[in-house]
Amino acid sequence: MGLFTRSxxxxxxxxxxxxxxxxALNLFPFAVMLSTALRPRDEIFINPQRWLxxxxxxxxxxDMWTSVDYGTAVLNSLYVAVASVALVLLVGIPSAYALSxxxxxxxxxxxxxxLITQMVSPIVLALGLFRLFVWLGWIDSLDPVAIVVAAFNLxxxxxxxxxxxxxxxxxxxxxxxxxxxSATASLIRIFLPLALPALSVTAMFTFVEVWNEFVITLTLVRSSEHFTLPLEVHALAxxxxxxxWHHIMAAVLVATLPVTALFMWLQRYLVGGMAAGAVK
Structure with missing residues (x-):
């Protein structure tokens, strides 16, 4: 027993x-997705099936990129995600600082x-949000999407x-x-650099949540030029x-790349930020 505890x-x-x-269980869907995305169309439903x-x-x-204007969807998702992360940090930092x-x-x-607001699903408020933005005359725009998803992640x-x-x-x-x-100078120059791990983890989780947002975007967006990646993949499917299926899997694979790149870039802050944020 000592060998296992000491070595x-x-x-x-x-x-x-x-x-x-x-x-292996978690990587299996990605393997299927990659295999299908790189497979010729006439080999998708062959029997017996083979991996390579x-x-x-x-x-x-x-072909997928040009057939559905995928580049516009990527830019739309980036705009909504970056704007939502900026709003969350802009409001969340002073709020959390005041609480602490x-x-x-x-x-x-x-x-x-x-904590209670975390239990409310966006789909419960979808109809009310739609009627609110119709009354405001602010439908079919990416700005209300960014504001709403930022509010849900705040x-x-x-x-x-x-x-x-x-x-x-x-x-x-x-x-x-x-x-x-001053209090503001100490917050910006001293306090926030010390909180960089928590800020990085919070920004990453918010980015991932907003990047995958579907219900709110589907509720508030009407025209295809405002589609984000989840709506564009949904339109393909x-x-x-x-x-x-080869186009659908290629679209999903490309949609996962920004989140993967962000995770790899911020992974050094992930463990420390989550551990420090989980306990007081």
Whole structure:
């Protein structure tokens, strides 16, 4: 027993062996997606099926891109995701900072309210949001989509940042105040750099949630030039006359690339930010 508890390589090997089936299960859909996206059209429904196609049909990606104006959908998704992340951080940072640094009346009730809002599904409010934006005359635009999805992700972001901000000692800010820095300057120059792991994790989770948003976008968007990636993939998959599975899988594969790149870029902050934000 001592060998297993003291030897780090053995513990790592056991962990990887235990996690291998779960990793394979999670990677299996991506393997199917990649195999189908690179397969010629006449080999999709062959029997018996095989993993490797006879040739790599790279033209599936270019054909898909030009047939449904996929580039516009990518830009629309990027606009909504970046705008939503900016709104969440712009509102969430001062809110979480105030919760972590100041005591005020009904503070605990406000925190409970934030947790309760996390239980509300966007689909429950879809009809009400549609009627509201029809009344405002703000339908078929990406701006209300960015605002609404940012609002749905704000409570999680505030609680995530609040728990992390609470771990940063007050002495650091007080030392900056003694040196003559204002509260705003100490927040921007000292506090926020220390909170970079939590900010990165919060931005990443918000980006992923907004990137995959479907219900709100479907409710508020009407014209195809405002379609985001989930709506464009849905349009490909709901064709009444022909389902081009090689195009659908190519579209889904391309849609996962920005999220994967963002995760790889911010992965060094992920573990530390989640661990610090989970406990006080």
């Amino acid at each position: 780090r390589p053995i513990r790592s090997l056991l962990c990887w062996l235990l996690l291998a089936p779960l990793i 196609p006879s040739r790599l049909a790279v033209e599936n990606f270019s 640094r100041y005591d005020f009346r009904w503070k605990r009730k406000y925190q409970l309210f934030l 409570a999680f972001s505030v609680m995530m940042l609040f728990n992390y901000f609470s771990t940063i000692p007050r002495d650091i800010e007080e030392a900056a105040w003694i040196d003559g820095a 709901s064709n009444l006359y022909e389902l081009k």
